[in-house]
Amino acid sequence: MRDNQINDALIAGLRQGSRRALARVITLVERSRADAEAAVRALYAHTGRAHVIGITGSPGSGKSTLVNELAKAFRARQDAHGRPFQVGIVAVDPSSPFTGGALLGDRVRMRDLAGDAGIFIRSMATRGQLGGLAEATAAVVKVLDAADFDIILIETVGAGQAEVDIAGTAHTVLVIEAPGMGDEIQTIKAGILEIADILVVNKADRPSKSSTVKALQMMLHLNPTGTRAGYEIRHHGQLMTVPGHDNGSPPGDHPRWETALCETVATEGVGITALVDHIQHHRAYLQESGEWRVREQERSRQELNHLLQARFMAHLAAVVPESQRQELIAAVAARHIDPYAAVAQLYARMGV
Amino acid sequence: MRDNQINDALIAGLRQGSRRALARVITLVERSRADAEAAVRALYAHTGRAHVIGITGSPGSGKSTLVNELAKAFRARQDAHGRPFQVGIVAVDPSSPFTGGALLGDRVRMRDLAGDAGIFIRSMATRGQLGGLAEATAAVVKVLDAADFDIILIETVGAGQAEVDIAGTAHTVLVIEAPGMGDEIQTIKAGILEIADILVVNKADRPSKSSTVKALQMMLHLNPTGTRAGYEIRHHGQLMTVPGHDNGSPPGDHPRWETALCETVATEGVGITALVDHIQHHRAYLQESGEWRVREQERSRQELNHLLQARFMAHLAAVVPESQRQELIAAVAARHIDPYAAVAQLYARMGV
Incomplete structure (x- = not known):
């Protein structure tokens, strides 16, 4: 457990606001599980204050530009002590085995947001381990939280289950759509709509916008409480009802959050102020309704499961040598x- | 371990070709882990003969229609003993928590393929357990294999990591694209292209076809050995090189498979014969090169990992009562x- 490079000086530097210490800790956390564990253990008591916002949606929806605009807009707002929010961005690409794409995203971002020490950006691609990326992302979010970042934006590239899982660990989930994705939009919706606290139709200056907005409104209308009621999808030209389920009700008798629908043109900065307002309303809602605590518990539960499985697999590797596991695998493959x-x-x- | 409903009569019936026994076994396998285990243990020695074909790609690419056409085309071909191939179809939707969509897909299929006892169709949605769907899918494929199905088509809906993982366990992987998905096609490619043994451009009667085919050819050209060399993507309007990696070389000095590019219009049955030819060439390649064995071993390795983790989590649930796990989760969420x-x-x- 002691073969890690996290030390007291690094942790102290990070807590005192050193960006250099922060960058170093995150690099170590990404690099090895031992470092991730050491960092989280040292910092965990200082976490829990940041508002973690997950942003997901189809490729081509303009997510990255929107995330940049959100970061800038949050920088222009202040916390209760009159200090401008500090914003962390974690861009995660579970579908790519390459860090190339991640680095690329960094470079495009850097050009746009460079020079603001109140914004910290990190891109992450797969670690190549089962569940490794989700674990690393969770650790990086904690590190940013303990480094006093107020707002942490987790952007996931793609719209599959892995992305939904990662974005789903956030307090507030934004699902981004662009108009004009035709019939396909309905298919994508089925899996992803229900995790949205706020639906964003970006590129809302496109002529095909209104039909997309109408389709989404219809789904929200069919689902007026905003949480996981049944809704309809168009499949092979036929309108079918997707059955609902209910796991999103807040504790007590507080009214439910109604999924908000925002229109933006991120490239022009249009609609960003209203979107940030909605995000802050959602935070207030979470705290007043008690659902903040519920989401924290759900996150903790998922995290414990992930860590348990990772520990188990590490244990296996320590006890049974690779060569013996290979023999067994060959025997299974040969049907022996x-x-x-x-x-x-x-x-x-x-x-x- | 004995609270399952798989019995000797069911297994014998399945092996003798009873479709009723087959349907019953699959229902049980989907329903519980104990039944899945019992079925696989009883049938495993009879598996290993089927050609398992994974089919994935973006929503809107026309996957389902293509799969139906493939099934019909394989039915028209014969095995070495002059018997028409038997075809199983497993449609998996990891992104949907609903079985509604799955049932719907069934109904559309049934209309098209009904009445042919040589085709067996099953749709599967999430089991709601971590890794549950992948495990259930693997078990269903084994059951079909042991029931003497020659060709098993695994169709995954969506294009995220979960879909790639499931399709990636097949012997032959088809990635389906449709023309006219614009710039986005490049983004989707990055994660998914590299698992393709055969790339299919469906809806090839669309006018925008040639630019899609050209883009894919460029990627294959940049990657002339057909396996995981570097290639370029267009990102924010800039052409960037994605670094390659190499984990697909066949054993010995057998030449590598060159990713095939096929054009189809599934709704018209156009290009299906050539596609089936390519699939059968790929099978011959796998067997002659020794890569069939390599893929079987990789599948076995992944399967052992999945089953180990599932067993571990079941063990945990048996040893530590839910209430105590809840307490611990609350303590973590509260940062205690x-x-x-x-x-x-x-x-x-x-x-x-």
Whole structure:
């Protein structure tokens, strides 16, 4: 557990506002699980204050530009002590095995947001480990939180389950759409709409905007409480009802959050102020309704599961040498032993 | 382990070709892990013969229609003994928490393929468990394999990591694109192109087809060995090079498979014969080069990891009551204990 490079000086520097210490800690956290663990253990008691905002949506929706505009808009607002918000951006690309794309995104961003020490940007691609990226992202968010960032924007590239999972750990989830994606929009919606606290139609200066907005409004209308009621989708030209489920009600009898629908033109800065207002309203709603606490617990539950599995796999690697695991895998592939029997053997070897 | 409903009569019926026994076994496998385990253990020795084909791609690419056409085309071909191929279709939707969509897909399919006992169709949506869907899909594929299906088509809806993971377990992976998805196509490519053995441009009667085909050819040209060399993407209007990696070389000095590019109009049945030819060439390539065995081993490795983690989580649930896990989660959410310390406590309780 001690083969990490996180030390007291780094942690103290980070807590005192050193951007250099922050960058170093994040690099270490991305690089190894031991460092991620050491950093989180040292910093965890100082976390819990930041407003974590997940931003997801289809490729081509203009997410990155919107995130940049959000960062600038939050920088122009102040906390209760009259200090401008500090904004962290974590751009996550689970679908890419390359860090190339991530670095690229960084460079485009840097040009736009460079020179503002109150904005910190980090791009992350896959670690190449099962669940590794989600774990690393969670750790980086905690590090930024403990470094007194008020607003943390997690942008996920793509719209698959991994992206939804990562964005879903945020307090506030924005789903971004662009007009004119035609029939396909309906398909994408099915999986992703229900995690949205705020729906954003970006590129709202396009002529095809109104049909997209109408389609989304119809879905929200079918779902007037804003949370996970049934709604309809168009599939092969037929309108079908998707059954609802209900796991989003706030504790007590506080009214539910109604999913907001915002229109923006991020490239022109249009609609950003209203969007930031909505995000801040959502934060107030979460805190007043008690749902902030509910979401923190859900996040903690998911995190414990991830960490438990990671620890288990590390334990396995320590107890059963790679060569023996390879032999067993070859036996399974050759149908000499079934996979459940192989798992039972491995499990027994671990002394469980 | 014995609270399952798989019995010898069901297994015998399935092996003798009873579609009723097959449907029953699959329903049980989907419903519970105990049944999935019992079915796989009983049938595993009879698996390994089927050609498993993964089909993925963006929403709107016409995947479902193409899969239907492939199924019909394979039915018209014969195995070495002159018997028409039997075809299983497994449609998986990891992005949807709803079974509604899955059932819907079934109904559309049924209309098209009904009445052919040599085609068996099953749609699957999320089980609501971590990794549950991948495990259930793997089990259903084995059941179809043991029921003497020659061709198993796994269709995944969406194009995220979960879909790529599921399709990636197949022997042959088809990635489907439609023309006219504009700049976005480049973004989607980055994550998904590299798992393709065969790239299919469907809806190839659209006027915008040639630019899509050209873009894909450029990527394949930049990647002439067909496997995971670097290629370029257009990002924010700039052409950038994505670095390559190399994990796909066949054993020995057999030449590599060159990713094939096929054009189809699935709604008209155009290009299907050539596509099926390519799929059968790929199977021959896999077997002659030894890569079939390599892919089987990779699949077995992933499967063992999934099953190990599932077993571990089940063990945890048995040893630490839900109420105690809830308490610990609340303590983590309140920052009274850090998540790594909480994991250490749980791990110790499991006697590991």
